[in-house]
Amino acid sequence: MRNYLLRRIATSLLTILGIAVVVFFIVRVLPGDAAAVRAGPYANQELIDRIADKYGLNDPLHIQFFDYIGGVAQGDLGISIRTNQGVTEELLDRLPASLELAVYSVLLATAVGVSLGILAAHRQHTWTDRLARVFAVVGSAMALFWLGLLVTFFFAFRWGWFPGPVDRLAVGSEDPRTFTGFYTIDGILSGRLDITLEAFHYLALPVFTLAFVLAAPILKMVRSAMIETLESDFVRTANAIGVPQRQILFVDGFRNALIPVTTTIGIVFGFMLGGNILVEFIFSWPGIGRYAFDAITTRDLEALQGFVVFVGIMYVFLNMAIDIAYAVIDPRIRLGKGLVK
Amino acid sequence: MSLLEVRELHKSFGRGADEIPAVRGVDLELAPGETLGLVGESGCGKTTLGRMIVGLSAPTSGQILFGGEDVAGRLHEPRYRSRVQMVFQHPQSSLNPRFRVSTTLSEPARLLASESAGASSSESIRETLRLVGLGEEYLSRRSGQLSGGQQQRVAIARALMSAPDLIVLDEPTSSLDQSIRSRIISLLKDIQKSNSVSYLFISHDLSTVRRIAHRVAVMYLGRIVEISETNQLFDDPKHPYTKALLSAVPTLDPKKDTERIILEGETPNPTQLPTGCSFQDRCSLVHEACRTQSPSLANLGSSRQVECFAVQ
């Protein structure tokens, strides 16, 4: 187990280094004149020169490379051209908003996906199962940005059930004191339940939009992993000795189906870390996705590059957490193959 | 002169503390036209030994002499490749599912063609197919359209295409039904009669080995513990492991029940072998010497060798 963890941490660090290298390659090496791209299509030569000077773009490539990697190693993701602020600080500032959205979306998607997946596997070959599969296909084919527009149109503008896409709280509402950065939790902690409720109100539509799409892969994976497990030899044994169906479904079936399901939830969460650019844009959510969108529209490559590296690093750590979860779930990984004689 | 001679062959997998010795110093000889049965339980190294002899696996140390020439590690060279072939355990997965029988057979004919196979390859393919009991109509079939027995016949034909001197048969009948198993055995015997090819017949199924082998070698934990002429071995086994193995095999003869030997425990983990004889913990004849010294194969009569202090 300890060796397993150490090896896992080593490969993670290697991957993070790789991420920095790949992004550097894409952003600094691919475009012909890096300074010109940063300066934008209407810049004059003077501006281009100034930018090249400021960001060291005239230095030899290897010097630029080591400057950059050294920065990443110290947690410095560069300086935004647009705001002239440190990219790391700006991202960390916006991270809680994104995380709050991500956590609630993944929780909802997991609840829906897992329960529908178990139901579908249990009732395989019936119409319940077919309906669940149709839901999975609709979910995975859904264009996030379109669904976001639809729910805004119906639930906010037409019926007025939920607030329109403006921010995390109503305009004029005061932010709660910061404990965790999650408004729903900070509201409770600072004794302002009204803020918690309002925060949930504003979270509802983006969370619904994301969860609708994220539930699909979870459902698919739970369903197929459960079916595979329910057809396995050891479930047949459990049946043969008369273990009750409920116990077979949840103890034998689900626990053993949990490994592939964990992977999928991890992938889904990883997708959330960067994939919510679209949703944060539609719902004017002040998170890192929205920051990335602003960086795109203003061609702020430094900020965009910082965002990508940031997302990659979070994803690597997430994967490490998943691998540790595996070891907890599966004794074959935790204990290795030691023969008891 | 013997066709094949194996000297002090070793093979280990893994490194350091995880090193698993699979074959631990094996000596063998095989004459032209002879069938040597190689029996043992799972993990005894018999398949690894077979794979080294055909060159699918490189020995850690030791010699493989083919016609007096050391070929260890050089069996992929064209001049040796055609001389040693192999038939595998699972007929279904041993044939490329995308190939028709004609393609499967023409590949060795084309790639390993020697001067002796001067005749046109399509003629020799038909002839070989006839030899294994299949008609020409099978040439255009894919392996999915063949039964298990037919697949194994094609696999045997493929091994014969390069006119080898030796075929290693790795459990060729263990995944087949009894009636088909018997037919494949008699087919192999007939081929040997007409081609005088040698077989190394690897199996855990002693009754099958008894029917085809001239001599039998018994392996336990990577070493040959007894090697003997077939009838002698079955009628009067010497090594305590051979005795237990033979008595454990269920036979059709109901009277055999009288002196059954049931071994304690299971084959130990090859990474933690004790000093001395590796069979000591399960042996009824164990004594002091077995715990400290390793026995080696010693002659016991003209046609038998046994690796045991108690019977030497």
Place this chain on the structure above:
Amino acid sequence: MGDDDARRFDVQRVYVPEEQTRLGRWLAYMRDNPLFTIGVMLLSIFLGLAVIGPYFVGDPLRTDIAAMYSPPSTEHWFGTDEYGRDIFARSVHAARLDLSIGIVIALVAMIIGSAVGVVSGYFGGRVDEMVMRLTDILLAFPGFVLALIIVAALDESILNVVIAVAAAYVPYFIRLTRAQALVEREKEYADAARLAGNGPFRTAFRHVMPNSLRPALVSATLVTGWAVLTVAGLAFLSVGIQPPRAEWGVMVGEGAGDIITGEWWTSLFPGGMIVLAVMAFHFIGDDLTGTNT
């Protein structure tokens, strides 16, 4: 035992069904798998639209100030946008563009990915180690983000969008094919191929590779769907394909603001086209990859 006459007899059989034709088997499969059938039908409609549709509808760029923001009617099935352009005509032209981009992306990613995957899986060793580390790194980015930064770094053209999105899916195909090649190379036929005189490269490409491609081939349908979604999503953010070109994501992006003012049709119809088209690929892909078992 038994005389010769008794041995010869005509075996009688219970009704033996005739060997089904290829078409018959296909139809029987469609009957037993309704979701697959829905996928095939949807895809046929979209492919029909993409191939011949553009010849039957008007110019997707023709503006008509007189008819701006007309709601859906018999004249303009999907209504018109702020420049009075016919949304149906634009959607049909977009079908051709989006589907061909999606298919090209999936094919390019599949071809590159499976070739690398087979080499990596079959030969193993250092090469494999390097390839795996590289795919680890690439898979650490959500596909959308990776494509986004590549397009942002390159200049914006359709070719660059194809390159960027394909690059995002290459690691996926490498993983799939490598995993299968690892299984296939251990099968006995691969050993048999070596013994039949095949060198390492012949064994890898003539024996192992054709048997390792199936997962990649069936997953290509799913990837086509994802590629369409990614391209449209990028276009929605004005990355890659730009207005006024008729493209579904561009159209949804242009119509996004209209929703507040009540002109829902400008974004509803093109968005619906995206979802239906991607669903077609997923209904088929789920079936082929065995998610329906």
Place this chain on the structure above:
Amino acid sequence: MSLFEATGLTVGVSGSPYPILRDVDFSVEPGEILALVGESGSGKTMAALAVMGLLPHGVTKTAGEVRIDGRNLARPDGSIDRQVGQISMIFQQPVGALNPTMRVGNQVARAIQINQELDRSAALEAAIEMIGYVGIPGPERVAKSYPHQLSGGMCQRIMIAMAVSCRPRLLIADEPTTALDVTVQAQIFELIKSLVAEIGCGVVFITHDLGAVVEMADRVAVMYGGQVMEELHADRLLDGSKHPYTRYLLESIVREVDHRVEDIGVDFTLRGCRFSHRCLLAHSRCNDFPTLEWIAHDHRLSCFAHPLDRS
């Protein structure tokens, strides 16, 4: 009245007109081991699964009764009331047949709890005792292991512990040693025999190995193509069996066979006897279905061509 009786078991695959089990009969007395022997496609495993009510999806029992002590366990809807604790089954792949994420002690304890009102710790204690009872040294330590840490032989002993922990009336053993080494097989055979003698349950022992039949069984039912061809005392299999298929099988073991005979598999489409297209004694009557008839007080045969009939 036998302890266990299966009569007229007929099992079909949905969408196919040919039953894969046709009118299968067998019975077991207390303390008796009945071997179901046959090659692949003979339906021996299917017969066991039909008795257990564990047929895979798409395979259904269309007729037949299953009785324990004369009580029919087949429900009107075709499923089987397994009478949990009355019939146990052990399988071919011992390692895969145990839940990989559950300690083996808990798995045995769970089996005990199904049939006995015991709390967790008492059940675990009983489980440890049971594990020792099936001949595993150091049962406390082994109870804490996961299946992947144990050898195949040990896993099969655990399976047996689970199966006998409820003192079943009938034990079905489906090729319990095919995946094991021959020396371990001998141990498992000994164990099963001694347990049967102690518990007094009946055993249906499924195998393809005629040697194992002679070694283990009291009686043997030979199956081919989903039919029981012949049933007789295991001791008399070698010299007393009469069915052409049984003879053919035995001869393929003891005598040289002609390898040029074509490999024909089971043909389920035959109207009559499923062996008729390979049978040297077949004649036109064999296009009818031969029922299993008594030809001696301990010998049943399903053949129109057997010597008694022909003489």
